[in-house]
Amino acid sequence: MNNTVLVIGAGVSGLYAAALLAEKGYAVTILEASNRIGGRIRTYIDQDFKDAVELGAEFVHGNLPVTLSLLNEAGIGYRKMVFKGVSSENGLLKKGGGFIKDWHLFEEKLENLDLDITVNDFLEQEFSAEQFNDLRQSVKRYASGFDTADTSDASMLSLKNEWLHEEEEQYRVDGGYIRLLSFLEEKLEKHGVRLLLNQKVVWIKTENYGARVATSTGEFWAGKAILTVSIGVLKSGAIKFPDTASLHQEAIQQMGFGAIIKVLLKFKQPFWETVQGGIAKDAGFIFSSEVIPTWWTQAPERSNVLTGWLGGPPADKLKDDSDKEILIKSIQSLSAIFSIPVNEIESGLIAWKVANWTADPFILGSYSYPTVGNDGYIDVLSEPVEEKIYFSGEALYKGQATGTVEAALSSAKDTVDRIIRYNS
Numbered sequence: 001m002n003n004t005v006l007v008i009g010a011g012v013s014g015l016y017a018a019a020l021l022a023e024k025g026y027a028v029t030i031l032e033a034s035n036r037i038g039g040r041i042r043t044y045i046d047q048d049f050k051d052a053v054e055l056g057a058e059f060v061h062g063n064l065p066v067t068l069s070l071l072n073e074a075g076i077g078y079r080k081m082v083f084k085g086v087s088s089e090n091g092l093l094k095k096g097g098g099f100i101k102d103w104h105l106f107e108e109k110l111e112n113l114d115l116d117i118t119v120n121d122f123l124e125q126e127f128s129a130e131q132f133n134d135l136r137q138s139v140k141r142y143a144s145g146f147d148t149a150d151t152s153d154a155s156m157l158s159l160k161n162e163w164l165h166e167e168e169e170q171y172r173v174d175g176g177y178i179r180l181l182s183f184l185e186e187k188l189e190k191h192g193v194r195l196l197l198n199q200k201v202v203w204i205k206t207e208n209y210g211a212r213v214a215t216s217t218g219e220f221w222a223g224k225a226i227l228t229v230s231i232g233v234l235k236s237g238a239i240k241f242p243d244t245a246s247l248h249q250e251a252i253q254q255m256g257f258g259a260i261i262k263v264l265l266k267f268k269q270p271f272w273e274t275v276q277g278g279i280a281k282d283a284g285f286i287f288s289s290e291v292i293p294t295w296w297t298q299a300p301e302r303s304n305v306l307t308g309w310l311g312g313p314p315a316d317k318l319k320d321d322s323d324k325e326i327l328i329k330s331i332q333s334l335s336a337i338f339s340i341p342v343n344e345i346e347s348g349l350i351a352w353k354v355a356n357w358t359a360d361p362f363i364l365g366s367y368s369y370p371t372v373g374n375d376g377y378i379d380v381l382s383e384p385v386e387e388k389i390y391f392s393g394e395a396l397y398k399g400q401a402t403g404t405v406e407a408a409l410s411s412a413k414d415t416v417d418r419i420i421r422y423n424s
Contacts, residue, residue, distance in 0.1 A: 003027060003423070006213055006220055008201050008239075009228035011039020012057075012177075013393045013408035015184040016070075017226055020416040022191035029222065030193060031215055033200040034362045037185065039230070041405070043178030044264065048351030052176035053264050053305055055355035057405050060171040064406035066413060074183035077174035082284035082299035089288075091339035093279045100138040102127075110160050116372050119143050119151035119159065144312025145294055147403065148258025149369035158370030162400050172298075177405065201229075203240035206388045224388055226415055228408075231257040231395045232364030244385055251380040254373065255395060258403075259316035259358040260366030263292060263308035263330045266351040270304050272297070275338050290333035292326075304350075308333070311366060316358060323354040367403035368395035382414075387422055390415050 003026050007014045010032035018028045036042075042055040060067055060078055071078055086093045100106075109126045117125070123136045143149045147159065173179065188195060199215040204225060206212075211225035233239070234252045241249055273281040280286060286295040292308040308330050310318065318326060331349070335342045357363050371377075378398055381391040392415040397407035 004210070004222040004224075005029075005419070006031060006211060006222040006225040007228060008204075008213065008225060009033075009039065009230075009393075010037040010195065010197075011228055011230075011393070011408065012041055012181065012184070012405055013412040014039070014226070014228035015181065015188065016409050017228065017392055017412035017416050018193050019184050019187040019191070020413065021419070022188065022193050024416075024420060028188075028191075028193045029220060030188075030195045031199040031201055031213065031220065032195070032197050033229075035197050037195070037197075038178070038181050039228075040357065040363060040367065041177045041181060042355070043176030043181075044353060045176075045178075048266060049264065049305070049353070051303070051305075052178065053307070053353075054176055055262060055264065055353065056357070057177055058172065058307075060173065061401055061404050061406070062166075062168075062170060064401055064404070066409040067404075067406045070183075070409065071173065071180065074180065076179045076183065078171040079174060080300075081170045081172055082282065082297075083170070084283050084299070085285040085287060086280045086283045087287040088290075088337040091336060093276045093286075093338070095279060100135065100142070102132060102135045103138075106135060106139060107164065110156070110164060113157055113160055116155055116157045118372055119149070119154045119156045122156040123151075141289075141293070143369075144314065145309065146311070147369045148260050148311035148315070148366040149256060150258070150313050153371045154256060155370040155372045155374055157372075158374055158402075162402060165400055180405075201239050204389060205242050206244065206386045211388045224384075224390060224419060226390045226392050226419075228393045228412070230363050230365065230393070231255050231368050232358075233362065236364055241389075242385065245389065247380055248385060248391065251377040254371060255377050256369040256371040256374070257364075257395070258312055258366040258369050259319060260355075261292075261310045261315045261318060261326060261358070262355040263310075263326060264351075264353045264355075265306045265308065265330065265334075265349060267304045267306070267348045268350055269348065270297070270302065271340070271345075271348055272306070272338060275340065286337060288333070288337045290336050291329045292333040295334070295337070306334070315366075319356060319358040321356075323356065326354045326356065327352055369403065384418070390419065 005028050007018045007030045040056040044055045140151045204213045210223035213220045284299040294309040331345045384390040392411045394407035396411045
C-alpha cells in the first residue's frame, strides 16, 4: 500500500506529481472534480479562435528552471513577449504605460522594509501625505491587478521580494500551455496512471494503511494522498478533513487567494494599431483605470485578439455577473480607453470568451497571494498529515515566481521528493 498514491486534482501540479511518482514505480490514481484536466491552465481553440489563446495561465514569468526544463524536455518552443506599453487617460493614449509617479520613492522605502505588515499599513505608514494619493492608489491597483491581492491583508514584505526582483525576460508557450498538459498526459498513459474525471472529493481520512477518500461516486484507498486543488476550494470547506488536520485547516483560512476575470475578444481588424496616430501599434500592454483596466495584445505576433484582465477585489465584485454583462463592461472599457464609440467596437467584434475563474466551482479564484505570516502557513501545509495526506500546489511555493505554473511545478516536485525520501 505504501507505493500507492491518490492525487486529488488534475491541474499542472497534480499531473506533474503523478508523472514523477509513476516514473519511480508508484501506482497512481488521479481524481479530478471537473470534466477536463489542466485546472487553471485552459488553452482555448475553436472555430472562431483558431489560433491557441489562453483563458488561464498564459506566460512564463522569467527564466524559470522547472518550467523551461520541462518545456525543453517536451520539445515545446517558447518566445519572448513584448513589454512596450501605453496608458489611457480620459481617452488619450500615451507611451510608457504602467509608469507610476513617485515609484522610485516607493522602492526606496520598500528596500528598507523588514517588518511583515499589510500593503495598506505600509502605505499609511510611509505615504500617508496627500501628495502621495496617486501613488497609494497606483500601488493598490498594481497589487490587485498583478497579484490579484487584497491590500488589506496582503503582505508587503513578501511582495517586496517579488516586486523588486522581477524577471526582465518573459515568454509565451508556442501553441499554448495545452501542449505541456498533453506532454504530461502522455507520460501518465505510458506509466499506467489512472485518470478519473468528474470525481469531486467530499472528504478525506487517514486510516492505519494510509488515506481514504470519498468522491461523489464512491471511495478510494491508497498509502498516501496528495491534495493539489486550489486554496480557493480548500478555503470553501468543500472537502472535509480529519481532526488531525486542524492546524492545516487554520493555515488554509489565513492564506490569500485572489479573484480574476479574463476576457478574450477577437475583432475583424486590430483597430488599436491605427487609432490616435498608431501609438499603440507595437504595444504589448494597454493600461487604464476603466472597469476592465488592463489589456494586452499578442505582440510581437500580429493578431486580431485583445485580452482583458481584471484582478483582485474589483473582480470579486463582478463574480456574479453573467458573461454577457462582463462582455458589455469590456466593450464599454475599450470604448473609453480608445475614444471610439461603443457601436464601432461592437461592429468589429467577431468572437468573445469570458473566463470568470472566481465563479468556477472547481477553482473559486485566481492564484494565491502572500498574507502577513504567509511563510508560516506554508510551513504548516508543507508538513503532511500523519505522513499520509500531503498538500501541493502553487500556494505552497516560497520563491519569487508566486502564483505561476513554475510555483505549481516546483511544489509538486518537492512533495514527490518528500514521499520518496519517507518511503526509502
